[in-house]
Amino acid sequence: MSTPSFEIIVVGGGPAGVSCAYSLAKMGKKVVILDKKKQDQIGNKTCGDALDLESPMILHDALGLELPKGDEISDKVTKMTVKTDSVDITLRAPGYTVDRHIYGQRLLKECLDLGVELISDAPVRDVIIENNFVTGVKYRKDGEIKEVRANLIADCSGTLGAVRKHLPEGFSDGLYQTIPDHHIAATFREIVKLKEDHPYSEEIVLAYFPSIPPPGYLWFFTKGEKRLNIGTGWLKSENKLLEKPMKQIYREALDEYYKLGEDYEIEITGGGQIPIRPPYDCLTFNGGVIIGDAACQVDPTTAEGHGPALVCGYYAAKAMVKAIHDDNFTREKLWDYNIDVMAHYGRRNAISYVTLQFLREIEADGMDFILKRKVLTEDEVKSVYDGSDPDTGFFAVLLKVIRCFPKYGLLRSMYKLVSNVKKMGSIYDDYPNNPVDLPAWRLRRNELLGEAL
Ligand SMILES: Cc1cc2nc3c(=O)[nH]c(=O)nc-3n(C[C@H](O)[C@H](O)[C@H](O)COP(=O)(O)OP(=O)(O)OC[C@H]3O[C@@H](n4cnc5c(N)ncnc54)[C@H](O)[C@@H]3O)c2cc1C
Known part of the structure; x- marks a missing residue:
């Protein structure tokens, strides 16, 4: 050599x-x-x-790397709203759009x-x-x-x-x-300049609408005064099944809010691919x-x-x-790197992957029903989005049964989600500390998912 x-x-x-x-x-x-x-x-x-506050803070604390500052920041972010046709749930989400x-x-x-x-x-x-x-x-x-x-x-x-x-x-x-295409999100997004100011100050919004193929959504991210980053995305494998191209579906969904030319002009436009698997x-x-x-x-x-x-x-x-x-x-x-990643993002993203399958199954209407009837509490919606384990006591379960009437199929999907989230968390807690035990661990994880990853 x-x-x-x-x-x-x-x-x-x-x-x-x-x-x-x-x-x-x-x-x-x-x-x-x-x-x-x-x-x-x-x-x-x-x-x-969008960039969460925690990540640059980890580098700042460990290595002294300065946090985003000055014109690197388009707007501060304090909250994330999950939106359906009839409900908005706003969660705390400190960070920036940069x-x-x-x-x-x-x-x-x-x-x-x-x-x-x-x-x-x-x-x-x-x-x-x-x-x-x-x-x-x-x-x-x-x-x-x-x-x-x-x-x-x-x-x-x-x-x-x-x-x-x-x-x-x-x-x-x-x-x-x-x-593979079923583990990739195809996306399209625009940075737009609005004629009037927008209502999303310090906010990022994920909007689940029936016109957007599940588990996709339309996003609105603040870019400061009169500027937004708006986009959409869904599984790349869905694209060939759709009658309209992504850009048309996006424009039609956005028309409900803002009309091109009348309300906004486009500054930058583009698309990209995002891997969405653990x-x-x-x-x-x-x-x-x-x-x-x-x-x-x-x-x-x-x-x-x-x-x-x-x-x-x-x-x-x-x-x-x-x-x-x-x-x-x-x-x-080099295995310590695997251990660090799996304890942090492996665990979180595997739980998020289980959630993604759930969102795909219930579609935007199911999500609207669950949030409108308060079948999921705000804390539970938060745990769905930050990958923590949702808590479900007996009385909470009873309340969910009552609130879910008559859509018990949704309730079954929800309980499968809660149960799989807990199991997935503990599987990632057991990520092996050497390569020899990896195949047995993977088998356990794949059995829970019902999918070979
Ligand atoms: C539309 C869209 C919206 C997104 N929104 C968000 C968001 O709001 N918040 C968020 O956290 N994440 C978001 N993401 C994801 C985020 O952009 C990525 O996760 C992040 O950029 C990953 O960083 P990276 O360094 O791994 O890869 P990249 O940012 O893709 O950087 C890869 C680098 O490698 C270089 N490169 C590629 N091929 C070669 C080659 N053959 N030889 C040499 N160099 C090469 C590229 O030029 C590039 O500089 C979004 C992604 C897309 C597509």
């Missing part, structure tokens, strides 16, 4: 990549980021822009200031595997294919997984090359890790992936520093 030029190659300079590179550089490691975008475009992404481009550029600069090198305008095209370890990547730059090597590689390249997709099938049990069961391989959307760390119900990508970049950096210290780059040695 030739001598590596860097200790770690980070592929992708989005939230996962900059967080990972920043954390590694803070811990004294020699890092290079490769991104297919030109340097001044890194961070610019079609996105909902300007992804400005915030992303600042995080990149923080990396460069710490000595991280950047090779931009350089799409990664392949991996180099030697003696069953990934030891480098091949990328295109100035019309030529070039190579760079390191002790470890971090795939932070988003949903398509520029490194992940080149790993041979079975290279690391629990990690797959592609994400994280891959193993995020480490001989010679590296995968982080962020490449690792499916997005919350399946709310599509929040920015915060998880930031935090998991830090989790991965800690495990990589240990591996470099011990000069051992095996997937087993």
